[in-house]
Amino acid sequence: MSNATLTARVADAEIGRRPEEIVNDFSIQVATVNGSGSQSANSVLMRSIFLMGVPVSGKNIFPSNIAGLPTWFTIRANKDGYTARRKEVDICIAMNPETAREDVLKARPGAAIIYEESFNLSSLRSDVFFYPVPFAKLAAQATTEPKLRKLLVNMIYVGVASHLLGVGRDEVVAAIQKQFKSKAKAVDLNIKAVDLGIDYARAQLLKKDPFQIQRMNKTADKIIIDGNSAAALGAMFGGCTVVTWYPITPSSSLCETMIEYFSQYRIDPKTGKATFAIVQAEDELAALGMVIGAGWAGARAMTATSGPGLSLMAEFAGLAYFTEIPAVVWDIQRVGPSTGLPTRTSQGDVTAAFYLSHGDTKHIILLPGSVKECFEFAGAALDLAERFQTIVFVLSDLDLGMNNWMSDRFDYPRKPLDRGKVLSKEDLERLGKFERYLDVDGDGIPFRTLPGTPHPLAAYFTRGSGHNERAGYSERPEDYQNLVDRLARKHETAKQFIPKPVIDIQPQASVGIIAYGTTDWAILESRDQLRNEKKIETSYLRLRSLPFTGDVAEFVTRHERVYVVEQNRDGQLADLIRLEVGPHSPRIRKVLHYSGLPIDARTVTEMIAAAETAARKEQ
Amino acid sequence: MSSAPSSGGVLKANRLGLPMAEYKGLDSTLCAGCGHDGITSQIVKAFFEYGVEPYRVAKFSGIGCSSKTPAYFIGNSHGFNAVHGRMPAVATGAMLANRTLLSIGVSGDGDTASIGIGQFVHLLRRNIPLIYIIENNGVYGLTKGQFSATADVGSKLKNGIVNELPPIDCCVLGIELGCSYVARSFAGDPKQLVPLIKGAIAHKGTALLDVISPCVTFNNHEGSTKSFKYAKEHEELLHEIGFVPFFEQIQTDYPEGTVKEVELHDGSHLRMRKLDRDYDPTNKPQALQLIRKSHEDGELLTGLLFYDGEKKDFIEEINMIEEPLATLPDERVRPSEQALNEIMEEFR
Numbered sequence: 001m002s003n004a005t006l007t008a009r010v011a012d013a014e015i016g017r018r019p020e021e022i023v024n025d026f027s028i029q030v031a032t033v034n035g036s037g038s039q040s041a042n043s044v045l046m047r048s049i050f051l052m053g054v055p056v057s058g059k060n061i062f063p064s065n066i067a068g069l070p071t072w073f074t075i076r077a078n079k080d081g082y083t084a085r086r087k088e089v090d091i092c093i094a095m096n097p098e099t100a101r102e103d104v105l106k107a108r109p110g111a112a113i114i115y116e117e118s119f120n121l122s123s124l125r126s127d128v129f130f131y132p133v134p135f136a137k138l139a140a141q142a143t144t145e146p147k148l149r150k151l152l153v154n155m156i157y158v159g160v161a162s163h164l165l166g167v168g169r170d171e172v173v174a175a176i177q178k179q180f181k182s183k184a185k186a187v188d189l190n191i192k193a194v195d196l197g198i199d200y201a202r203a204q205l206l207k208k209d210p211f212q213i214q215r216m217n218k219t220a221d222k223i224i225i226d227g228n229s230a231a232a233l234g235a236m237f238g239g240c241t242v243v244t245w246y247p248i249t250p251s252s253s254l255c256e257t258m259i260e261y262f263s264q265y266r267i268d269p270k271t272g273k274a275t276f277a278i279v280q281a282e283d284e285l286a287a288l289g290m291v292i293g294a295g296w297a298g299a300r301a302m303t304a305t306s307g308p309g310l311s312l313m314a315e316f317a318g319l320a321y322f323t324e325i326p327a328v329v330w331d332i333q334r335v336g337p338s339t340g341l342p343t344r345t346s347q348g349d350v351t352a353a354f355y356l357s358h359g360d361t362k363h364i365i366l367l368p369g370s371v372k373e374c375f376e377f378a379g380a381a382l383d384l385a386e387r388f389q390t391i392v393f394v395l396s397d398l399d400l401g402m403n404n405w406m407s408d409r410f411d412y413p414r415k416p417l418d419r420g421k422v423l424s425k426e427d428l429e430r431l432g433k434f435e436r437y438l439d440v441d442g443d444g445i446p447f448r449t450l451p452g453t454p455h456p457l458a459a460y461f462t463r464g465s466g467h468n469e470r471a472g473y474s475e476r477p478e479d480y481q482n483l484v485d486r487l488a489r490k491h492e493t494a495k496q497f498i499p500k501p502v503i504d505i506q507p508q509a510s511v512g513i514i515a516y517g518t519t520d521w522a523i524l525e526s527r528d529q530l531r532n533e534k535k536i537e538t539s540y541l542r543l544r545s546l547p548f549t550g551d552v553a554e555f556v557t558r559h560e561r562v563y564v565v566e567q568n569r570d571g572q573l574a575d576l577i578r579l580e581v582g583p584h585s586p587r588i589r590k591v592l593h594y595s596g597l598p599i600d601a602r603t604v605t606e607m608i609a610a611a612e613t614a615a616r617k618e619q
Numbered sequence: 620m621s622s623a624p625s626s627g628g629v630l631k632a633n634r635l636g637l638p639m640a641e642y643k644g645l646d647s648t649l650c651a652g653c654g655h656d657g658i659t660s661q662i663v664k665a666f667f668e669y670g671v672e673p674y675r676v677a678k679f680s681g682i683g684c685s686s687k688t689p690a691y692f693i694g695n696s697h698g699f700n701a702v703h704g705r706m707p708a709v710a711t712g713a714m715l716a717n718r719t720l721l722s723i724g725v726s727g728d729g730d731t732a733s734i735g736i737g738q739f740v741h742l743l744r745r746n747i748p749l750i751y752i753i754e755n756n757g758v759y760g761l762t763k764g765q766f767s768a769t770a771d772v773g774s775k776l777k778n779g780i781v782n783e784l785p786p787i788d789c790c791v792l793g794i795e796l797g798c799s800y801v802a803r804s805f806a807g808d809p810k811q812l813v814p815l816i817k818g819a820i821a822h823k824g825t826a827l828l829d830v831i832s833p834c835v836t837f838n839n840h841e842g843s844t845k846s847f848k849y850a851k852e853h854e855e856l857l858h859e860i861g862f863v864p865f866f867e868q869i870q871t872d873y874p875e876g877t878v879k880e881v882e883l884h885d886g887s888h889l890r891m892r893k894l895d896r897d898y899d900p901t902n903k904p905q906a907l908q909l910i911r912k913s914h915e916d917g918e919l920l921t922g923l924l925f926y927d928g929e930k931k932d933f934i935e936e937i938n939m940i941e942e943p944l945a946t947l948p949d950e951r952v953r954p955s956e957q958a959l960n961e962i963m964e965e966f967r
Contacts, residue, residue: 178967222967223963223966223967224966225966229966233959233962236954237953237954237959238953239949239952239953240952241716241944241945241947241952242712242715242716242944244712261962265954265958265962266952266954268940268951271940271941272938273938273939273940273941274937274938274939274940275940275944275947275951275952276939276944276952277715277937277939277944278937279711279715279937281708281741282737282738282741283737285705285708285737285738286705286707286708286711286737286738286741287708288708289701289702289705289707289708289709289711289712289738290708290709290711290712290715291712292701292708292709292712293679293699293701293708293709293710293711293712293713293714293715293716294712294713294715294716294944294945295712295716296699296709296712296713296716297677297712297713297714297716297717297720297943297945298716298717298943298945298946299712299715299716299717299944299945300952301712301716315702315705316702316705319701319702409963410959410963412956412959413953416949417949417952417953449697450697450717450945450946451677451696451697451713451717451720452674452675452677452697452717452719452720452943452945453674454672454674455674456673456674456695458674458697459673459674459694459695459696459697459698460697460698461689461690461697461698461699461700462697462698462699462700463699463700464700464701464702465700473690
């Protein structure tokens with residue numbers, strides 16, 4: 001939007017005339033108090049827009065607190081399918097007296113402000129549209145129960161907002177039915193509250209702001225899901241059998257969702273017994289220890305954690321690497337170091353995870369960028385762990401894991417599970433020989449046997465201390481070097497198996513962008529902004545795993561400047577890429593966003609545009 | 620390795636037709652005369668006499684002298700020497716993956732009660748099917764003689780430092796936290812230890828054996844309360860009543876309620892006092908009371924201290940199927956396409 005139209009709109013607001021319509025392209029921010037039960041209402045509002053066929057995303061900006069502190073839920077509706085966070089607030093629903101003034105002041109000029117009448121906010125600004133609503137009074141009409149009243153207030157603002165935005169009542173009702181499923185009483189009560197809001201808005205509020213939802217057909221085959229649920233489902237359909245976890249935000253919901261779905265879909269029909277074990281461990285050390293024990297004994301095992309848990313897992317990570325035991329760790333990254341900001345998002349664990357443990361270690365890392373990839377990589381991680389007999393990390397983040405993302409439906413996995421190189425009793429009989437750490441195939445991956453294999457050749461001794469090819473204890477210099485060199489070879493082999501980067505080369509572009517994970521959503525939008533507004537054409541490589549394949553170096557050498565965009569202070573991935581591309585490292589530029597809020601396109605666009613202007617001046 | 624005295628007639632082969640040699644492992648690299656080697660011998664003997672298929676056994680340990688010993692018994696079984704103090708988690712995971720394994724973990728007092736106390740207590744709480752042997756010498760051998768958390772008040776290191784901190788009694792912890800088989804014994808007492816290990820093999824939940832195992836190098840001197848001399852003078856034995864049906868063979872050669880001198884493998888004599896037949900190892904308060912009294916008397920109370928044969932183990936508790944999870948075929952661990960469609964519909 002140009003400055004001229006913005007000024008015009010502000011002027012319109014001031015004189016009370018209706019500006020030109022903005023259809024299916026805005027963000028809503030609902031400000032409430034944590035623990036007030038607004039989550040269902042916000043989901044209903046988001047889903048009702050989704051049911052109108054308009055692409056949406058929903059992000060919860062919440063405190064590390066059970067009740068009482070401020071929380072914000074942002075919904076972005078965008079006809080072009082941009083669902084990254086948008087910095088500007090177009091519609092502000094101010095329900096929290098603590099933050100209401102600040103919320104109003106932060107909204108962009110021309111914004112619509114729906115608020116509790118008694119907050120008296122209308123004198124704060126003259127360049128926004130105010131919609132005062134006596135929420136408390138309306139709720140009191142609907143029920144005499146004080147506790148219920150509080151909850152109904154939330155659904156009343158859904159009614160008011162849906163009316164002002166032009167979201168159909170049918171869609172809101174359908175969203176409520178979805179939210180409360182078979183609880184008929186809750187459905188009725190919530191519809192009643194929504195109608196109170198609609199009726200009030202219809203009778204008392206004159207629509208003056210430009211924001212509109214109009215029906216589209218862009219969500220017909222889509223789903224809305226959070227990344228943790230997607231990962232849980234992916235693991236279930238990926239044949240995961242042992243899950244251990246220790247509660248930590250933002251990863252807990254991954255394992256809790258697993259409990260929910262495994263209890264439904266992974267019960268043996270004949271015996272009524274579980275084909276899985278899910279154990280809440282005493283800490284993250286134990287969680288990974290159990291995964292390693294299970295992986296050693298042949299299970300497809302995983303755990304999920306976040307930064308502090310990852311730190312605790314360092315010693316065991318080295319054990320899994322050195323003894324070659326399959327294990328999968330999901331790290332739903334949050335802001336660190338230390339406790340950091342437990343409820344805010346980050347991509348700050350890349351270096352830590354890649355090298356986790358003392359000594360020479362490097363791991364396979366998967367970097368899902370979408371909920372669909374969370375689903376797919378959950379199975380892939382288990383396959384890779386068994387194929388490479390090693391620990392595999394999957395780095396998601398709070399934004400991906402806990403927020404709501406629109407996605408295509410997940411595809412049913414048809415590839416058989418990859419159980420890796422495991423020798424059975426029959427194999428041993430046939431081979432007449434077994435050496436646990438011998439590189440038989442030249443790919444760095446040895447064969448293993450599972451405990452319980454009824455053959456005298458099967459047994460071997462696993463130890464985190466030095467060992468030779470026959471798994472015997474060894475401190476011999478040549479045995480140690482032989483072992484760690486083979487581990488490095490195995491790491492090389494992995495490059496052929498891990499998810500390849502997604503690359504979009506624009507032949508005339510001298511500028512490249514590298515990003516990964518949730519940053520992708522901002523890049524998708526930013527590349528269009530750079531092209532349309534700044535006349536900067538870009539190529540793009542979205543990294544989906546580590547170690548680097550040759551594609552990364554090739555991409556870097558094709559472009560004069562490569563902006564590595566990520567959500568941490570130090571540019572962790574950029575540094576890894578610099579090591580990888582050696583002499584070409586001066587081409588690497590860092591574009592960093594690390595406030596704890598999800599990265600937005602505008603920030604990326606402005607930073608790259610400014611850097612490009614400077615770089616072109618130099619030339 | 621010191622040779623254990625036999626408990627009865629010498630078997631050439633067990634019920635599986637396997638000789639004792641099948642239950643041995645590599646040669647020990649521990650100090651000559653180490654109590655741990657005695658325990659290894661009793662493990663070999665117990666598994667041999669019981670007739671366990673070697674391939675069914677999974678051996679676990681953490682780090683330390685004790686944790687080296689799984690390499691020294693049942694060579695034809697899988698073993699896992701994990702990280703310091705974290706063996707319980709690794710063993711737990713393995714049992715989840717394959718519940719048909721017979722698991723034995725060997726740990727030390729440092730590995731269990733110092734660095735490993737966190738995982739140890741949760742192992743006990745869960746009642747994971749695992750034989751857990753603590754080779755308890757109250758000292759760190761591998762790092763050359765520092766105190767562990769089981770060192771008694773007043774015990775003295777070679778350099779003269781005296782321990783003033785109270786020791787952790789792992790058996791008391793076990794009884795308090797729901798472990799269903801809790802025993803204490805002495806490395807130099809095969810007659811007691813072999814049947815206790817056999818009982819542990821037969822038991823379905825966690826079987827905890829706290830075995831006092833003097834360190835010949837760092838803790839076997841006058842000032843130590845876990846020296847051979849001290850242990851032999853202060854050991855008080857419980858008779859293993861109520862526990863007989865779980866053994867295939869129990870050799871007892873002295874009557875209840877009497878005191879007997881027993882010759883140990885190194886030729887010395889141990890004064891054992893057997894409690895009367897009416898000692899009931901299922902009586903939790905009584906067990907705790909007797910242990911406390913033994914602390915007050917400066918004695919080692921040995922034998923099966925507590926037993927609960929009814930308690931569900933963790934595998935039963937979480938309702939796992941009978942087959943090992945590890946080897947379930949794809950179709951049993953991947954729900955149908957229809958299931959995915961059903962779930963996708965929920966997210967519409």
